[in-house]
Amino acid sequence: MGKNTDIRVIEAVLHFIPVELRVPLKFGAQTVTRSLCARTRVRVEDRSGRSAEGWGETPLSVAWVWPCALSWDEREGRMREFCEVLAREIVTFDQKGHPMELGDAFQHGLLDSLLAKANAGHAEPMPHLAALVCHSLFDIAIHDAFGNLHSRPVFATLGEEFLSADLAHFLEGDSRFSDLRPPHFLRPKQTRLPVWHLVGGLDPLEPSDLTGTEPNDGCPAVLRDWIRTDGLKCLKVKLRGNDAAWDYERLLRVGAISIEESCDWLSADFNCTVTDPAYVCEILDRLLVEQPRLYGMLLYIEQPFPYDLDAHRIDVRSVSARKPLFLDESAHDWRFVRLGRELGWTGVALKTCKTLTGALLSLAWARAHGMTLMVQDLTNPMLAQISHVLLAAHAGTIMGVESNGMQFCPEASVPEAKIHPGLYRRRNGVLDLSTLGPTGIGYRVDEIARSLPQ
DSSP: OOOTTOEEEEEEEEEEEEEEEEEEEEETTEEEEEEEEEEEEEEEEETTSOEEEEEEEEEOOHHHHOOSSSOHHHHHHHHHHHHHHHHHHHHHOOOOBOHHHHHHHHIIIIIHHHHHHHHTTOSSOOOHHHHHHHHHHHHHHHHHHHHHHTTSBGGGSSSTTTOOSOHHHHTTTOGGGTTOOGGGTOOOOOSEEEEEEEEOTTOOOSGGGOOSOSOOSSSOOSHHHHHHHHTOOEEEEEOOSSOHHHHHHHHHHHHHHHHHTTOOEEEEEOTTOOOOHHHHHHHHHHHHHHOHHHHHHEEEEEOOSOSOTTTOOOOOHHHHTTSOEEESTTOSSHHHHHHHHHHTOOEEEEOGGGOHHHHHHHHHHHHHTTOEEEEOOSOOOHHHHHHHHHHHHHHTOSSSEEOOHHHHOGGGGHHHHHHOHHHHSOBTTEEEOTTOOSSBTOOOGGGOOOOOOO
């Protein structure tokens, strides 16, 4: 049964904001130098005619969601066009409800059919993950608008007072979730979060790695200076996944610096390029024997294997028996988390760019089944950074949150950083959420002096 607080979307306006990276980011087989952020402002209306606005944003991360031989411009252009389709469809979507009900219904009732239409006539189809990213900014904005409408923070609108459906409704009628809502699986909000630094495959580690082409913009140039400047304690190491000698040597070099600089934790990200668990196991076993301290510092392994779990049903228990193994690209929604657990994965890396609604459902299912959680970055600048970190603040992650926008595109977030300095600069190894506003996601958009392209 619906509630008087149920809403529908009556307006959606899109903006596209180009972002240039200050240094290249090696991502799997691709090198990223720029991105395009999609931002939306939506207006929602409840059953009594009251209305409010909300905002959502995410980078259209072509390299992450759509690795293929098509040109960057073609993939980005098709994702941009799909966002424009969604902006029209989200307004004509004939349903009222809580943001989670709207988000889940749209994703499972309409998104795939719209994607099929968008892919018609194209030899290379845009994948479902790319469609989810396009949908995510609208889903986030609807949550924000609902919180603003009721003068509550988003994470205070997820209980029975506002959400008619229990989690069993979303999770295929699983009776274990009857009468439960997301707050049952959330943790008290943290206002300070340990932050992870991304060590990209092209990042210089020592002065000897510098080429002379690095920007002279006041940011650190080598890993050791980043650690000292930002007080970092956690480093995520991007690896190749198809060159074991390079990967092992990279872990040794980063590990040596991290020990000298008193870092606490490392993680390893193989970027979906591994097809045989033995590849990862051999690196881990060698570390255990030759570098036991580094092995102990390795907190978890992130997504070594191809993200299409249906097509690549790899038994990964040999890896997760050694270290926690986290789904990332594969965790489209809770159903893939369920499949991943059957294959031996032990953790889930949540991302708001796969929709906040989907992240909350994956979180609930994973926590109920004993899986650990992390919130991983998408080089989120501007408003995208705020919803990203806010999820981590309520999720109860294994260790803080990854955040690397300040490494690769700090200039993009200058207006937002004036209002929320602790979210756009890492100090003493943490991010500070204390400046967030009291309603919605807490952006404080009216105070942010940003001109948006039309």
